[in-house]
Amino acid sequence: xxxxxxxxxxxxxxxxxxxxxxxxxxxxxxxxxxxxxxxxxxxxxxxxxxxxxxxxxxxxxxxxxxxxxxxxxxxxxxxxxxxxxxxxxxxxxxxxxxxxxxxxxxxxxxxxxxxxxxxxxxxxxxxxxxxxxxxxxxxxxxxxxxxxxxxxxxxxxxxxxxxxxxxxxxxxxxxxxxxxxxxxxxxxxxxxxxx
Amino acid sequence: xxxxxxxxxxxxxxxxxxxxxxxxxxxxxxxxxxxxxxxxxxxxxxxxxxxxxxxxxxxxxxxxxxxxxxxxxxxxxxxxxxxxxxxxxxxxxxxxxxxxxxxxxxxxxxxxxxxxxxxxxxxxxxxxxxxxxxxxxxxxxxxxxxxxxxxxxxxxxxxxxxxxxxxxxxxxxxxxxx
Numbered sequence: 205x206x207x208x209x210x211x212x213x214x215x216x217x218x219x220x221x222x223x224x225x226x227x228x229x230x231x232x233x234x235x236x237x238x239x240x241x242x243x244x245x246x247x248x249x250x251x252x253x254x255x256x257x258x259x260x261x262x263x264x265x266x267x268x269x270x271x272x273x274x275x276x277x278x279x280x281x282x283x284x285x286x287x288x289x290x291x292x293x294x295x296x297x298x299x300x301x302x303x304x305x306x307x308x309x310x311x312x313x314x315x316x317x318x319x320x321x322x323x324x325x326x327x328x329x330x331x332x333x334x335x336x337x338x339x340x341x342x343x344x345x346x347x348x349x350x351x352x353x354x355x356x357x358x359x360x361x362x363x364x365x366x367x368x369x370x371x372x373x374x375x376x377x378x379x380x381x382x383x384x385x386x387x388x389x390x391x392x393x394x395x396x397x398x399x
Numbered sequence: 400x401x402x403x404x405x406x407x408x409x410x411x412x413x414x415x416x417x418x419x420x421x422x423x424x425x426x427x428x429x430x431x432x433x434x435x436x437x438x439x440x441x442x443x444x445x446x447x448x449x450x451x452x453x454x455x456x457x458x459x460x461x462x463x464x465x466x467x468x469x470x471x472x473x474x475x476x477x478x479x480x481x482x483x484x485x486x487x488x489x490x491x492x493x494x495x496x497x498x499x500x501x502x503x504x505x506x507x508x509x510x511x512x513x514x515x516x517x518x519x520x521x522x523x524x525x526x527x528x529x530x531x532x533x534x535x536x537x538x539x540x541x542x543x544x545x546x547x548x549x550x551x552x553x554x555x556x557x558x559x560x561x562x563x564x565x566x567x568x569x570x571x572x573x574x575x576x577x
Contacts, residue, residue: 205549209458216461223466236460240453244445247539252441257419259437260430264423304411311539315444318544329547336552339540343496343533343556344563349407350528356506357524362515366405368524371570376529379563386558390551 247311254312258297267293270300281384282334284324291320295338302342305349314342333391340387344379347372444543451542455534459497468493483568485519487512491526496533496560503527521575525567530560 294317
């Protein structure tokens with residue numbers, strides 16, 4: 205990540221020098237740094253609420269039951285995670301919340317899943333195959349109801365704001381399939397194993 | 400179908416917030432104590448996300464301000480136009496993995512200028528709904544777990560974005576016509 209990050213920053217400064225927008229950079233740097241804190245702090249509320257509710261669900265045995273429903277699929281996707289590991293339950297909750305378009309709840313579940321997967325990690329700080337796959341699946345975002353987009357379409361006066369539901373589902377399913385295939389392939393090739 | 404999905408997404412959160420404690424009570428769980436125990440990690444996790452998110456958002460903010468993203472979009476336009484991606488949609492493809500807010504801005508612009516029921520309008524809607532703000536998701540999830548080396552997660556995630564957007568073009572053309 206150090207390589208990617210440095211490249212992005214250097215590319216930005218080089219382009220700015222070229223386009224004559226160096227002055228704008230200074231403002232953007234301070235503004236973005238401030239935004240990172242606002243976004244993180246903004247997450248604290250939903251993180252706290254859903255991590256609390258999740259603990260309640262866990263003690264009631266709900267998380268294990270939900271995880272059991274899709275265990276065959278999860279075992280194939282994440283073979284290195286033990287069958288009864290709490291990470292599986294968190295991952296299932298995260299993926300279901302994403303599917304329903306409940307972004308607020310999905311993030312805490314995903315964060316928790318990632319932390320639980322880290323307990324299985326022999327090389328702390330270096331993503332495991334399971335963590336990389338789980339992250340890639342999340343960025344592909346399979347969802348039934350893209351609520352924000354539908355609201356924007358309705359606001360712009362669309363005759364059928366929700367007519368894009370089916371197309372969105374198919375497109376995001378393609379994204380998830382590619383995320384899984386590419387992650388599995390790259391994991392096997394051990395590409396990116398060096399920093 | 401649409402009504403069912405709408406109802407589902409409207410009711411899901413309130414039902415979960417009420418249903419989980421109710422079910423736990425019937426299982427004789429000490430609901431309040433369990434809630435507080437789980438919730439305790441929320442603040443710490445939020446704070447833990449600050450450093451990685453700062454790094455990622457600063458880099459992306461710089462890229463936007465430098466005009467690099469617009470440059471990439473302009474350079475790609477002649478290549479992608481014959482493939483069914485209008486020039487007005489291209490900025491979305493470049494910015495979608497980088498910034499959720501900016502992506503919604505582009506979607507709003509296209510919906511206003513070309514109409515939500517135009518080809519471009521439908522295409523931006525499907526593209527935006529079927530992908531995620533990849534860099535943000537990676538920064539938050541990996542940041543919370545203290546991961547600094549992403550290995551193949553970034554290329555896999557970006558290829559998935561590309562696949563989702565390509566599929567969006569194909570599906571929108573098939574379903575609604577170009």
